[in-house]
Amino acid sequence: MPEWVCGGSKINDDAVCSLGRLIGDQQKAEKRIRELSSLVVTIEGEDPDGTVEVLKAVADPCRLRIIKLLKEGELCVCEIMAALDRRQSSTSHHLSVLKEAGLVRERKDGKWSYYRIADGAVMEMLKQAEVLKKK
Amino acid sequence: MPEWVCGGSKINDDAVCSLGRLIGDQQKAEKRIRELSSLVVTIEGEDPDGTVEVLKAVADPCRLRIIKLLKEGELCVCEIMAALDRRQSSTSHHLSVLKEAGLVRERKDGKWSYYRIADGAVMEMLKQAEVLKKK
């Protein structure tokens, strides 16, 4: 028979209950969940959504290709557009996402805009992603 | 007056034309675009979409939090669910995305499933993303 009543409405309560059965001790289960919750508080303090913005920026087929193109050096919008065979508005949109996320920098020269990779960490990040790719 | 006719329908042709005006030499512009196109061919050979899958897996608020939780060590689904206050089906979905992408590994023990980070490269990748975060 069930040792402890689990009538809570919150998701947490269900989990405490499950964990109680797993560990065989509800007290310890509650303590464990409290620890995890405070760990989440710590994580929240580290601005995870800022990190998500950076990751989302490269986590797109088109934008990843742009970054890989820029490895060679600065390119103007029309070059990127041609290389990827994407329309101008689409290319421009992707570049602005990358710029917003701080992955690339823009340099204006007259009518032309040139883009380049903002920081070495960008390629380092990709290197790690590629390590994970095929495992 | 325009030195070269640009009536092509492909995106590439427009770009060659623009670039020709920028460089002041259409021949060189065509060569440049050809070089970039072959660079793209090289990039395609590197399985960029595999890399995108890895990046997409972490580029989500919920999944990033899961990874950060797992930094402490192995957790079972009910613990993750409680910590993030997400429903079971949602939590399970995110874990399967992370597993598919090779970022976490699963260990089954009876009814329980435990997840852990698959490779040190995961945290290294995040570290680089965090470097880029606030610039």
Added chain:
DNA sequence: GGTTTATATCGATATATATTGATACTCTAT
């Protein structure tokens, strides 16, 4: 000035993906 050109932005649509509730699967214990 007006025109052309390079890029950015906008509104509409299409596509992808997160979430939810329900159901299925699987293990354990009775």
Added chain:
DNA sequence: ATAGAGTATCAATATATATCGATATAAACC
């Protein structure tokens, strides 16, 4: 076997985002 529990999967919906065409902005040239 049957029931209960932990997890996975499914179908429907909601939300986010990529793409497209059109337009706006801004610079260069006549």
